[in-house]
Amino acid sequence: MDYSTYLKNYPSKDGRFGKFGGAYLPENLVPAMQEINDAYLTICHSSQFINELRRIRREFQGRPTPVYHCERLSQKIGKCQIYLKREDLNHTGAHKLNHCMGEGLLAKFMGKKRIIAETGAGQHGVALATAAAFFGLECTIYMGEVDIAKQAPNVARMKVLGTNVVPVTRGLKTLKEAVDAAFEDYLENYKDTIYCIGSAVGPHPFPMIVRDFQMVVGYEAREQFKDMMGFLPDVVTACVGGGSNSIGMFLPFVNDPVDIVGVEPLGRGEKVGDHAASMTYGSEGVMHGFDSIMLKNDNGEPAPVYSIASGLDYPSVGPEHAFLRELGRVKYDVATDREAVDAFFKLSRYEGIIPALESSHALAYAMRRAKEMGQGSILVNLSGRGDKDLDYVIEKYGFGEDFVDFD
């Protein structure tokens, strides 16, 4: 297949990536999605919008983030060279702000006064609260009461940033109930509010919008790597939760002779409930308003999932990933909790960079692959920094004595 026209052709007008994607919505949400879609398709061509977003990326987010050569880590493994795209250095410490700032600017251009979302571990909530403060928008974040108790630092951040954090007390009091509450709010208030999704998932147009805003990562990385080396990397890789940092990293390389690999969390193992490797163990289905590959239980409902990285424990994956795998353009592999923790300690110890546990999955794959390849180069999207994970990792694994050789 010729990928030079890929971005023009996908998604289709009705939000399809092949058979995946689409918008499975309650009747009363259709006009709201249509409004966002129409506004986005107009605004994304406006030079005023594009220039303003560029300025924000440069002056507020601190972009471009660098590409970094891991000399010591690579040497420990062999001759293959590992490079990182440093999204951990993006303002707020992860890639999520890339789409949240885009969504905030879109809200502003659409004349909306308020942005809302749900959050699980609080990472999306913090990124959106940051965008809201920057743009002077009201912000409401729905969060399960159980998650609020577990994620005190992120709740505090959102509140300091001026966001209204609403505890959701029904059902299991976690992410699923928070999603329902956010959508109920949106249904009532979509005249002056926009719903801001946290990954490249959900009904059309969200997977397209989030992808477009995240592609800055791959465009920058491709240019930076070429400037540094004079050629492109052999392998590009990123971790896959919902699939936003990975899709943004991958697509600018889609028409290049580069091996592209998404890495999912294998958690504690292959049993249902022990991992969140949707692409590897899932099957086609519709969930949260879109058609993709998902992990289902016997009743066809979303299966329980687990990963040491809370940003990766989602039972489905963005529809464009399902499509890119079907085309044979992107491959998907897995890394376990233990492999991710190993990568976490090795990058910290050998390079002075403490990675997020999510990003550590991509790095773990890169380290395994580097050993196999024995030469060449691998570019990893380091989606975020690991400060948020330190307490948990130390409690469970100490200071890495089992993982790093201290010679």
Ligand SMILES: *Cc1c(COP(=O)(O)O)cnc(C)c1O
């Ligand atoms: C949320 C998160 C992820 C996973 O989300 P994607 O949409 O798959 O990118 C990965 N890394 C970090 C640091 C995150 O916060």
